[in-house]
Amino acid sequence: MHRSDKKGSVLPAGIRALVVDDSAATRRILRAHLESLRVEVSEAADGGEAYEKLEKGIGSTDLILSDISMPVLDGFELCDRLRSSPWYDGTPIVMVSTQSDAASVIRAFKLGADDYIPKPFEKDLLAQVIGRVLTHD
């Protein structure tokens, strides 16, 4: 039997994350948290914009943090589309949402999400989740 109480480890610098949320305020708060974790941040205001950005910038995103309920293309659809794209079938997707009921969470996982952060989010959890989704161990 083992005991452990160690927190998430320090992230390597220069991870490039795309933050997808239709609330500018949420994007800004996420950006501030992420930048303090030395993560480079770009933003999209909905799934459609995110998909377009990703389509155009293949190879320039290491991680996607996405809201679920958004106009144009919601987080589920974004996940679904990215997982059927040859360029993004392996890019970690973390859902960041107030929708924390089991049905929504599991649906996101089945569509290919890697982890799930409930809103309002805590910086520690953010760091921990990013650390683990980027580890293939």
Added chain:
Amino acid sequence: MTEIAQAGRGMVDRMQVRIEHLDKLLSLAGEVIITSANLQDLERRAQDSVARREPFPSDGLDMIKTSNESSRRISQDLHDLVMAIRLVRIGDTFRLFRRPVRDLCRALGRDVELVFEGEETMVDKALAERLVDPLLHLLRNAVDHGIEAPLERTRAGKSARGRLVLTARDGEHTTEISVSDDGRGIDAAAVRRAAEESGGGETETALDILCRPGFSLAGEVTSTSGRGVGLDLVRALVDEFDGELTLESEPGRGALFRMEIPKLRAVNIIDALTLRAGRRLYALPIERVVASLGVPPGEIRSAFSRDRFFTYQGDVVPVRDLEELLGAAPVEMEGGEIPLVVVQGKRRRLALVISEFLGPQKLVHMPLDDFIRRAAGVAGTAIFTGGRLGLTLDIDELIGSVLGSDGSSLSRTGSPAAEAEERASSAGERSAEGREESAADRTPSGDVSASLSLDEADAAELAEEVSQNLAALQDAFLNMESDPESADHLNEAFRRLHAVKGNFTMLEAERAAETAHHLETVLDFLRARRLERTPERMDLLLDGVGYLVRAREALPGPAPERPEDLVRRLTEETAEESASRSVENAGDLIGRTFALSPTLELQTLSAMKRGERILETFFVFRPGRQADFLVAYLLLRRLGLRGKVLATIPSVDEIERGNCGSAVKVLWSTAMEEAETAAWIGRLAGRYNLTEHGSVPATVFGGVEE
């Protein structure tokens, strides 16, 4: 922004100008000065003649003729010169594609030689900039779906290395840009067959079909699937420049997409709808005008606040006075019908009250520089017929200034301060953007505060979003009533309400967030048709929204007391079962054994035959912000990466329904050695806040021997 788009833009924002062009510009400036001096002289002589009541001298007339001619020539030369200065080498654009194509080839296992032809061709900088994305799509399609993998090519008797050619050619009237590959080509018949399933017109060519937005996503023909991705963008660009897109293809031999773009004729000529509002003349880009119509005053309604609306094609459109929007006195009604022009923003429409329509006209639009202070919505000036000066409008900016940046209407309460509030909020929006940029410059702070702390600006912005979303929510309810058949308004209401809930949660206004949650549940039931839309229910929803509006007004303070029966009425609607979860504690869990089933037995046996170890592992984790079932699910997925999960307690089914405490027990098989397994699980501990974990070789099937 992607790197390549940035590079494309950088190239265009600044450009090199050849010295000879500058020299020519200087000499033209000299000619302008001389011509203008001549004109001054002529004006003086003309005044003299008038004063002395003498006929204008004939040499003066000759001079007018000469000045007129040279001014016409100078204008033409200036225009040609500017157009020449705007030209850039297409090769600089082509070069941007080397890396993405190389990266893509590597990712897809293709061997492709990218060849540029006609790199010296000069094109207008606007075109060069706009070509980047469409060309990237064409190149990507060619690599992904056109050019075969090396082995497949060799089998087909082709060279292993594919050839992808990007060509520019300078014609007399057009610039031709093409992308060709020697891949598998496009089977027009197959494309058409695929299109028939999705119902296509018979007159459409294969190219038309490929250019349908999203065609390829539905397409199932292997040799063509994906071929249409982004082609709608290519077609849109070509259309915008009045050009032509053609496709030549021979199955098995390759495909060629050719864009023929007419050379630009003039700068900044716009097709405009001209109109008068008050004493001023305005021009709107005609493609943004949805309708211009006269509306009886009775059709313009007020709702929720003093904001005016009218229904156009089933859509509730906010009505605003154009002059008033730009800071002048409102247009004076001249009796009878109110002339309205409905304009289309990115997402929403807006109806502008004006004085009269003047009709469509081609205008030379002169943008105002950014350093000139201008009202939001004014793009520049233009000379109208008759030589009068008018203003050209930027529709997106105008709508943004009224409805907020995402096109949602602001809620106002009709107080005299409403106007000031509107101005302040649109100014706030601009400064908010400024802040967003400065956030990037902020040095990362070393502080690792555990919880989210909102500064005042964040809170104000969240509150502002609540206002916008509440107003849009009210719009959506209004639309639901006038258009009960459509599901769009209900979905829109749901989305807005959800955003409101999120922001209230972040603002820690719990009562408001909880009320929003109940409302959301009712809407969800309506959406799923588990509840019917009745007037009583709509009233209840509006009551709920009314409470949220009051809660918004109370910010930054806590939400006010709720009307006593509001929550009860809302929850009664859906009879929300207060989920009685069977949360197990770790002790109970460890004692439970896996239920035996033939399938499980079989799976265990075959894992053993593969030489894998069968383990019973349990995890206990610290409950946190992530729900227990979520952490349990994530742990199971992790195990799945290193082995095969055979059974779990609670069952996967229960976990997926959210019935799980902060512990889970797993029966799984793995090819990892014992020490490796222990070390790996040890690493999981920190990542998933495990407080306890342990593994023992499985003993569940006593009868099974190796």
